[in-house]
Amino acid sequence: MLALRSKALMKSSPAAAARRWASTAADKDKFKVVVVGAGSGGLTVANQIYNRFKSAGKALNPGDIAIVDAAEYHYYQPGWTLVGAGLKRKDETRRRLDSLIPAHLAHIPENVKTFEPKSSSVTTASGRKIGYENLVVATGLQINWSTIPGLEKALADPSSGVSSIYSYNTCDKVWKDIDSLRSGKAIFTQPAGVIKCAGAPQKIMWMAWDRFRKTGRGDTISVDFYTGMPSMFSVKKYSDALNELRKERGVGGFFQHNLVSLDSEAHKATFKTADGTVDVDYTLLHVSPPMGPLDFIKGSPIADQAGWVSVDQATLRHTNPEFSNVWALGDCSSLPTSKTAAAITAQAPVLTENLFSVVDTGKVAHAAYDGYTSCPLLTGYGQLMLAEFKYGLEPKESFSNVLGDQVTPRSAFYYLKKDLFPFVYWRYMLQGNWFGSKGFIRPTFDQ
Structure with missing residues (x-):
């Protein structure tokens, strides 16, 4: 029966046949590779794995790789800062997920509920059991809005x-609040602990500060940064x-101040400090909420004690x-590195090479991830500090030999963030054809 179906499929165009084959394959019980999650990491690595086997002359059949994700939309989350700064429309940051999954990948539009690694299978919310030869987990993390009393109501x-x-539904509200504020106190927060792109909470602060200054509101609006962390950024350089920029611009710095609740009617935010709690009045409040591992991963056999999927930091x-x-x-x-889209560009090739090598030879390759990540730190309209670093919080800069020390904000970096990166993301990265730096x-990795 499968042979007859295959001949019928191949009578049409190769792309159409591959799509129908992958669609049919989505009903299978087992796959060579199952990728859980169709975000930046999931789509990128699924395509890179398929491309890697093909380049080695050992092409997988359409449908041998399955992506499991029930989401309707895929979001370019780094773009939400640009929306908040009035530089992009939020609808530019999302596309229908099914439009991004190519013909050679099977799409199972369900969410995984449990992992059963001893039997090499996962079970979806509907109760469907899916087996795999290799499993790639790329589910992202969860944002814990409800842990700050009063936040959801205020948003x-x-x-x-x-x-x-930090959400598609609220990122345009950021720009409305910034653009409409005429006087008062603007507060920007960052929680203690792990979050997506740890520089983002102050990126939007710098953009707001510059917007206030450029529109003649700099003298009537004060700007303060309240962070649960001990410094402005994890990398000392x-x-x-x-921190020098903060002082030059007259922005208040309140370190180890963690937002724990807010009263939007009274316009009052409560922060926890080493000495207790402190209440702060605000006119505008931008909140970066606490984040953490997803609940269905936290209690699973593949998680570490903190709830993250426990992987070797070099081989993944x-x-x-x-x-x-x-x-x-x-x-x-x-x-142990910052959680950014840039990190994906360095992680995906390593994971792909090692997975391919295990399937091909039974052993991992010499591909090793060094912790590279990047945080394009917007410091104002037309300027950006491009932070790039690796494990040990050591700078690993790509452009310093050409443009000079990347600690200096530059317009060239700004346009990379604003225009080039979104284009590359949609056009090349998600298709597995972009490798960051x-x-x-x-x-290529030494064997």
Whole structure:
């Protein structure tokens, strides 16, 4: 029956046949590779795996790789800062997920509920069991809005003055609040702990500060940064420069101040400090909420004690030898580096090479992730500090030999963030054809 169906499919165009084959394959019980999550990491690595086998002359059949994700839309989340700064429309940051999954990948529009690594299978919310030869987990993390009492109510109120760039539904509210504020106190927060792109909370602050200054409101609006962290940034080189910038611009710095609740009617925010709590009045409040691992991963056999998928920080393979066919990358992983889209561009080729090598030879390759990540720190309209670093919080800059020390904000970096990166993301990265600092050249690894 499958042979007859295959002949019928191949009578049409190869792309159409591949799509129908992958669609039919989505009903299978087992796949060569199952990728859980269709975000930046999931789509990128699924395509890179398919491309890697093809380049080695060992092409997988359409439908051998399945992506499991029930989401209707895929979001370019780094773009939400641009929306909050009035530089993009928020509808430019999302596309229908099914439009981004190519013909050679099977799409299972369900969410995984449980992992059963001992039987090499996952179970979806509908109860469907899906087997795999290799599993790649790329589910991202969760944003814990409800852990700050009063936050969800304030975000839903158009006139509250409270907003956040950390969701599609609220990122445009950020710009409305910034653009309409005429006087008062603008506060920008960052939580203690792990979050997506740890520089984002102050990116939007710098853009707001510059907007206030350029429109003649700089003298009537004060800007303060309240962060649960002990410094402006984790990498000392960039942190020192950002702190000097903060002082030069007259922005207040309140460190180890963690937002724990807010009263939007009274326009009062409560922060926890080492000495107790402190209440602060605000006119505008931008909140970066606490984040953490997804609940269905936290209690699973593949998670570490903190709830992240436990993987080797170099190979991206699971740390438990019994689960050697489990891999992870991106925000859901235990990798000790910043959780950014740029990190995905360095992680995906390593994971791909090692997975391919295991399938091909039974052993991991010499591909090793060094912790590279990047945080394009907007410091105002037309300027950006491009922070790039690796494990150990050591700078690893791509352009310093050409443009000079990247601690200096530059307009060239600004336009990379504003125009080039979104274009590359949609056109090349999600298709597995972009490798970050390597551009279009897939990294090779010594054997």
